[in-house]
Amino acid sequence: MSEPRLTVEGVSVYYGPFRAVHDVSLTVGAGEIVSVIGANGAGKSSLLKAIVGQADRCEGRIAMNGADIGRMGTPAIVRAGVALVPEGRRLFPNLTVEENLSLGWRVGRRGGPRLADVYDIFPVLKERRSSPARVLSGGQQQMVALGRALLADPRFLLCDEISLGLAPTVIADLYALLPGIRDRGIGIVLVEQDIGRSLRASTRFYCMLEGRISLSGSPDAFDRETITRSYFGS
Template sequence: MSEPLLTVERLNAFYGDAQALFDVDLTLARGELLALIGANGAGKSTLLKCLTGLVKNRTGTIRFKGEDLIPVPAFEITARGIALVPEGRRLFPSLSVEENLLLGGKVARPGAWSLEAIYDLFPILKEKRKSPSTLLSGGQQQMVAIGRGLMSNPDILLLDELSLGLAPVVIKDIYDLLPKIAGNGLSVILVEQDVSRALGVADRFMCMLEGKVKLEGRPDAFGREEITNAYFGT
């Protein structure tokens, strides 16, 4: 068996004196889609921020392609191949759709994702490429956020709350594209509160509760009641 692309061991994270993660372990293989599920406050977004260097007060081990990421600054982690699509999209409102996308390519990593490839994936963005991002619908803004992440040609794409605030038809459209997005060996960690949808696309899942991993494995290895109990801590 080949070495995991990403290995996290005994990761603890803090906001001031408050501890948010407790001895979290995680592995991610190349080409794997890992769903990270749990209720609000479970620690899912904090874990992604730890992986990208946005939470500095952390202990433990984060190894990406064999290298320790703990001392690496956030901007360099993106350049090394981990891209975050943040909760709430976080687009630059003063920039057009195309300018937001081009920012993702500034790290100049080689790969299949180019501006044209993003427009092939999301044709509506080509139509609106000169429009300010503030004039887009929520679903279109999410497409820009995903496209911006892909433009860095990452090895790992982190999707934080992919469906938050989106209409069901838009969520379905984006989820239908996940196999294409995750093709060519791209690994994905998907943070999602919609458990059924997340488990439907995942190779593996981790369920978090109060900063700890309560259950993990293949979705078909557990019954719905067992997953629900882990989710709510019952």
């Protein structure tokens, strides 16, 4: 493979007898921002979990740069270069901000991003480095989650609902960071229920409806009504 890509082919995800994702395929290139939109329960989060190996049961092929990563455990997938900023942030609530950031496997190793880089991006985290993560505001917690994922030095960054529950100005600040991350050659997948903002930030999008891809392509290629129809079903 000449061009680095994250490829998902014919993936289905199950919870017990329930099929949350149905035969979904998508690709993300390096330095590209791709949105996955869809209503609550459309299977977006399940898809991201499956990519990083946290689905209960999943079928299909998931590959990075041509190499199959579908059968590796989550830590190995993360080390291979796919990082997830999970829904609900999943910080360690009783650990300090600095502990949360500095625990990643790559932190402190040569070549990768350093703690100081994260503090440069989010100066407020440096001020609060000794506070337990649970006392932070929602926006600050999301910064820790994003910083923690970046410290894993990923090639591909998956963001699950990073704007959920945050004030509009905070969301705008977070989204303003994305182009900078992209320009470092990192492929980004944004999963959002909020269509407008994520579509504006991305070059391509996939819309999910009841576990399947109902529409995909460039946001400019479709009118608002077409996207809305594939979002809600008709």
